[in-house]
Amino acid sequence: MAPIPQGGTVAVTGSAGFIGGWVVRLLLDEGYRVRACVRDTSDDSKTGFLKAMPGYASGRLTLHSANLDDAGCFDEIFKGCQGVAHLSHVSTYDDQDYVKKVCDHIINSVNLSETVNRVVVTSSIAAVISEQDIQELVRRPVLYEDRYPDEQNPKRTPERGQGYSMGKVLAERAFSDAAEASGRWDAITCCPGDNLGPILSPHQKNGGPWQHNIETMLLGEYTQNVIGAYRAWFTVDVRDTAEAHIRMLESVNVVNGERFIAWSTDTRNVEDICASIDRLLPEVGFAGAELVDPLPEKVQAKEAMFRAIWGGCELRNDRIRETLDMEFRPLDVSIRDCVESLLTVAGVEPVRRTAT
Numbered sequence: 143m144a145p146i147p148q149g150g151t152v153a154v155t156g157s158a159g160f161i162g163g164w165v166v167r168l169l170l171d172e173g174y175r176v177r178a179c180v181r182d183t184s185d186d187s188k189t190g191f192l193k194a195m196p197g198y199a200s201g202r203l204t205l206h207s208a209n210l211d212d213a214g215c216f217d218e219i220f221k222g223c224q225g226v227a228h229l230s231h232v233s234t235y236d237d238q239d240y241v242k243k244v245c246d247h248i249i250n251s252v253n254l255s256e257t258v259n260r261v262v263v264t265s266s267i268a269a270v271i272s273e274q275d276i277q278e279l280v281r282r283p284v285l286y287e288d289r290y291p292d293e294q295n296p297k298r299t300p301e302r303g304q305g306y307s308m309g310k311v312l313a314e315r316a317f318s319d320a321a322e323a324s325g326r327w328d329a330i331t332c333c334p335g336d337n338l339g340p341i342l343s344p345h346q347k348n349g350g351p352w353q354h355n356i357e358t359m360l361l362g363e364y365t366q367n368v369i370g371a372y373r374a375w376f377t378v379d380v381r382d383t384a385e386a387h388i389r390m391l392e393s394v395n396v397v398n399g400e401r402f403i404a405w406s407t408d409t410r411n412v413e414d415i416c417a418s419i420d421r422l423l424p425e426v427g428f429a430g431a432e433l434v435d436p437l438p439e440k441v442q443a444k445e446a447m448f449r450a451i452w453g454g455c456e457l458r459n460d461r462i463r464e465t466l467d468m469e470f471r472p473l474d475v476s477i478r479d480c481v482e483s484l485l486t487v488a489g490v491e492p493v494r495r496t497a498t
Contacts, residue, residue: 144259146225146391151175153219155208155248156229158188160349161264161334163342164384165227170197172388177219179208179230191343210244216251220258225391228317229264235309236300245316253320258327262390263317265310265333267376270403271455272307274298279451285376286458287333287401318399328398330390332383335405338476339380340483347488352377356480359416359431360492366435367412372448374409376457379471379479382406389466396465406470407457415477422478426485427494 146152152169156162157178169176176197180189183205197203208215210230220226232244252258270289273279274297282289291298291307298304310333317329336352347357352375358364367373386404390396410418413433420428435442462468484490 145394146260148392149173149175150224151177151222152225152227152391153177153179153206153216153223154227154229155179155210155216156231156264157192157205158343158345159229159231160341160346160353161337161380161383161387162227162229163191163346164339164380165229165387166192166203167195167342168381168384168388169227170195170203174202176203177223178203178205179216179219180205181207181209183207188343188345210248213247214251216248217254220251220255222257223255224257224259226252226258226261227264227387227391228261229387232309234305236305238300238305238308238312241309241312242316245313249317249320252327253324256326260327260391261317261321261329262387263313263329263331264387265314265331265401266306267333267335267403267405268307269310269314269401270333271370271376272304274302274304276448276451279455283454284456284458285403287403287461314401321398328396330396330398331401332386332390333401333403334383334386335376335378335403337380337383338375338377338473338480339471340479341487342483344488347484347490353480353484355412356415356419356477357484357488357490359419360428360481360484360490361431362429362493363432363434364412364416366433366437368437370452371437371441372445373452374411375415376405377408377410377473377476378405379476382468382470386462386466386468389468393466402462402465403459404462404468405457405459406473407459408470408473409457410473418474418477419481422474423481426481426492429493429495431493 157166158180206219274295278292314331321329338352383404
């Protein structure tokens with residue numbers, strides 16, 4: 143199908159979020175008209191930063207209230223749009239029937255629009271790497287777009303913590319199947335890594351988990367990574383994730399059903415992330431933070447095994463770099479800019495070394 147035209151109109155669901163806000167901002171920077179979908183346009187604590195963007199004053203950016211749980215909420219918003227960037231999270235990923243129902247009503251709005259050419263669906267690296275049996279990462283350690291979790295494992299259930307990954311895979315397939323059936327629009331999937339970088343609004347410091355983890359470090363205490371026990375952070379700058387969404391909307395080189403992993407392939411353990419703050423910004427006088435490990439004792443006893451398995455994984459981003467001509471910011475830049483935004487945008491006051 144056709145890419146969206148330069149300067150066309152794009153609807154962005156989840157516009158108040160960390161990634162969504164950057165998608166809106168970069169779309170405006172590139173001359174697009176944007177319909178920003180949020181839960182409540184009157185909630186200035188979450189939408190004030192959007193209203194402060196220059197495009198809002200001119201009318202090139204418009205805000206629209208849309209509760210994702212309400213069927214038909216996007217019917218009028220999508221009409222006249224050429225593209226949709228679907229970044230919203232559902233209320234829960236543990237009810238797969240509910241996830242499918244939400245996907246279906248969004249798809250219906252795309253079909254009713256009769257103008258949308260392309261939808262970019264935000265998935266997650268969880269739809270690539272989340273395994274009920276971590277030994278599956280030993281058997282298949284190369285992490286790239288064609289890899290899916292072992293879906294035949296009978297223990298891969300929402301009750302065992304796999305709901306998020308399962309819901310993301312479900313959504314990817316629901317949109318690509320519907321696009322193929324329509325014959326008029328296509329669906330491309332973006333699977334971002336662990337997003338870091340600058341927040342645009344104070345509320346986004348809690349919308350993490352990754353930028354929130356940086357906040358807790360600044361405040362003096364942080365936790366071991368529990369999203370994949372003892373996994374290093376598999377990072378991407380939020381601005382690169384946003385750019386990837388836009389390039390997927392614009393590209394003539396993508397086809398329906400393709401998925402792209404957006405990550406830099408830079409990895410760093412949580413302890414080293416914390417240590418990086420003072421190295422990158424010694425002027426802050428950051429005093430450091432205490433590491434807390436909330437994982438169960440039986441998991442802690444296998445720490446060396448978990449670290450070895452994750453450390454043996456090979457992260458690949460060949461496809462997105464080659465197809466979309468993407469380059470990724472270094473992790474140090476993402477950490478530095480995240481910290482500075484937490485201080486300036488959110489007013490976080492870090493623990494500081496005592497002056498001597």
